[in-house]
Amino acid sequence: MSDLLALLGARIPANLAPFMLASVTAPAVRGVPHGPDVLARRLGCPCGSWELKLRTARRRERRGLFGRKTVAAPVAPVHAACPVCGREVLLFDPAQHGWHGRHGDGVRPRADDEAWFANAAGEVVVAYAYRAEDAYRAMLADGCPDPQDWFDCFAIVFRAAGAQPLLVLSEEPYRRLDR
Numbered sequence: 001m002s003d004l005l006a007l008l009g010a011r012i013p014a015n016l017a018p019f020m021l022a023s024v025t026a027p028a029v030r031g032v033p034h035g036p037d038v039l040a041r042r043l044g045c046p047c048g049s050w051e052l053k054l055r056t057a058r059r060r061e062r063r064g065l066f067g068r069k070t071v072a073a074p075v076a077p078v079h080a081a082c083p084v085c086g087r088e089v090l091l092f093d094p095a096q097h098g099w100h101g102r103h104g105d106g107v108r109p110r111a112d113d114e115a116w117f118a119n120a121a122g123e124v125v126v127a128y129a130y131r132a133e134d135a136y137r138a139m140l141a142d143g144c145p146d147p148q149d150w151f152d153c154f155a156i157v158f159r160a161a162g163a164q165p166l167l168v169l170s171e172e173p174y175r176r177l178d179r
């Protein structure tokens, strides 16, 4: 772990501040950033529950041969809700959070509706990173008060009891312009 990652990783991004956090290894799920520069945290509710429900916006997308199949894909924003105490908070909105969100040019995806990601509560893990190292070093040198909020990739993984972990969404706003 670089000194930069150690420094930023010791600070909590504002969107994770409402949660209890436990450091974990990044889930081996396709689409989740991985490597020694990735921070992964399991989220818990301050009431003590480590099982949460997720509610996401959804966008209808055509998939399959000739686009005949329509699926509802989860998109941001994502809210997390505690089934024990009923507390619900915004977990991630690219219009507010991360590199572009903090710059004020983050884009909230077009959505058709919203829904619970799964019927039951489960384990919620977020993985994020600060990969534009030079940019963060410059921010720190300039006295930026909240470089931890400017993460440049962010992913959410949900795992129901006894099931495989599933990617909820993965954002790499820093690289979005390249795609």
Ligand SMILES: [Zn+2]
Pocket (backbone or CB within 6 Å): 045, 046, 047, 048, 049, 082, 083, 084, 085, 086, 087
């Ligand atoms: Zn709770």
